[in-house]
Amino acid sequence: MRLRFRSRMLGRWLRRQMPKTLFGRSLLIIVLPVALMQIAVTYIFFDAHWQTVTSRLSEGLAGNIAWAVESYDEDPSAQSFAKLSARAEESMSLSIALQPGRTLPATRRDAPVLFEPFFAPIDRSLERALAERLDSPFWFDTTRYPAFVDIRVAVPGGVMRVLAPRDRAFATQGHIFVLWMTVATVLLTAIAILFIRNQVRAIERLANAAEAFGRGADAPAFKPHGAREVRRAASAFLDMRSRIQRHIDQRTTLLAAVSHDLRTPLTRLKLALALAEPSKRNTAMKKDLAEMEHMIDEYLAFARGEGGESVETVPLKPLIEEVSEGAVRAGARVSVEAEPDLTARVRPQALKRALSNLVMNAAVHGEHVEVAARARAQGGVEIVVDDDGPGIPADRYEEAFKAFGRLDESRNQNTKGVGLGLAIARDVARGHGGDIVLDRSPLGGLRAVVRLPG
Numbered sequence: 001m002r003l004r005f006r007s008r009m010l011g012r013w014l015r016r017q018m019p020k021t022l023f024g025r026s027l028l029i030i031v032l033p034v035a036l037m038q039i040a041v042t043y044i045f046f047d048a049h050w051q052t053v054t055s056r057l058s059e060g061l062a063g064n065i066a067w068a069v070e071s072y073d074e075d076p077s078a079q080s081f082a083k084l085s086a087r088a089e090e091s092m093s094l095s096i097a098l099q100p101g102r103t104l105p106a107t108r109r110d111a112p113v114l115f116e117p118f119f120a121p122i123d124r125s126l127e128r129a130l131a132e133r134l135d136s137p138f139w140f141d142t143t144r145y146p147a148f149v150d151i152r153v154a155v156p157g158g159v160m161r162v163l164a165p166r167d168r169a170f171a172t173q174g175h176i177f178v179l180w181m182t183v184a185t186v187l188l189t190a191i192a193i194l195f196i197r198n199q200v201r202a203i204e205r206l207a208n209a210a211e212a213f214g215r216g217a218d219a220p221a222f223k224p225h226g227a228r229e230v231r232r233a234a235s236a237f238l239d240m241r242s243r244i245q246r247h248i249d250q251r252t253t254l255l256a257a258v259s260h261d262l263r264t265p266l267t268r269l270k271l272a273l274a275l276a277e278p279s280k281r282n283t284a285m286k287k288d289l290a291e292m293e294h295m296i297d298e299y300l301a302f303a304r305g306e307g308g309e310s311v312e313t314v315p316l317k318p319l320i321e322e323v324s325e326g327a328v329r330a331g332a333r334v335s336v337e338a339e340p341d342l343t344a345r346v347r348p349q350a351l352k353r354a355l356s357n358l359v360m361n362a363a364v365h366g367e368h369v370e371v372a373a374r375a376r377a378q379g380g381v382e383i384v385v386d387d388d389g390p391g392i393p394a395d396r397y398e399e400a401f402k403a404f405g406r407l408d409e410s411r412n413q414n415t416k417g418v419g420l421g422l423a424i425a426r427d428v429a430r431g432h433g434g435d436i437v438l439d440r441s442p443l444g445g446l447r448a449v450v451r452l453p454g
Helices: 002-017 022-074 078-092 113-133 174-214 228-275 280-304 316-329 348-365 394-400 421-431
Strands: 095-100 138-141 148-155 158-165 312-315 333-338 343-346 368-375 381-387 435-440 446-452
Touching: 022 078, 022 113, 022 148, 022 158, 022 174, 078 095, 095 148, 113 138, 174 228, 228 280, 312 316, 312 348, 316 333, 316 348, 316 368, 316 381, 343 348, 348 368, 348 381, 348 421, 348 446, 394 435, 421 435, 421 446
Parallel strands: 333 368
Antiparallel strands: 095 158, 138 148, 148 158, 312 343, 368 381, 381 446, 435 446
């Protein structure tokens, strides 16, 4: 059970560490196997080939040094040593010198920490080879000279010092192999990045076009691009956008025609009531006709959604002040707080309609309304409308946004409004790529927060 829990926790940790973007995941899928292959090949090369060659070279060098030591032991005269040194220089590329009265160094110079993994196998191979071939004490240094290996052997009367070329002790071309492997890895990674970036860019364009369409903006320059599957998805998106746009146009045209057809008999009825004798019945009928006209306007506004309006950069404070004037005329006390230079890219008339619905709704249910606009730390702006009315229960916030739904249980149609105010406001906010959320107001009533992207 504990092992299963640890495995599950490890799996969750790995999922959290994985890249979140398609570009990062695709790059990981391509680059990780290449990198693992390069590491495996490099390890196999050093373990099976490079170390084997180094061991053979070390054994050969140790054999030459053992020959030199044995030859000197047989005839330690100066003439014999001179011949031995000349022969070693000519045939074996070894520089041999005799140091009378000297002793072997007590310590060996360590390699730099950065290069220690590289020199450690060399030292082990050379030490093992010298120990097998020499009976006398010895000392060596592979780090002091860039092109030579310093080897010293204790002989009667002093020390025999041998300077051997590095390529006699170990394979010196290993770093070239590592360099080529590194260059190949970098080159393959660069090609993979360019290829993946080109493929992901097509998906990013599709996502941007879909996001723009969701905000009600148009992306005329968007065309299917990229791999076949991405082009199919882009073509399907374009077809879907055309169908949705046709549906919106048809709905708007239909409701506009219905509105026009209904306005004609409404106008005749209003004219007839205006010419009739004043009475309580006529007054009630005029009120019903005004309510019907208001309902038609609300239906049309909800269906149209101001989708045909272009996006502009507008200052928010004058727009909010203009919207608040209606609530002031309705008898509410309205205060506006916004920075003068705060702007947003919006469809002005659509946003004005949404804010008007929110502010007028606050004015109807409360006496004091506060409207504030400010920039968000995450980017974009938010507009907050507070009132001191009775508010709405927290569990009915989402219900308040439903079209044609009102929170009064009686659903009395004599009450002005058809339950579209908040629905229209949220539709406008979401059409801009934002949203509206409800909360409890510090004034005691309802708080409506309009969040718009930057």
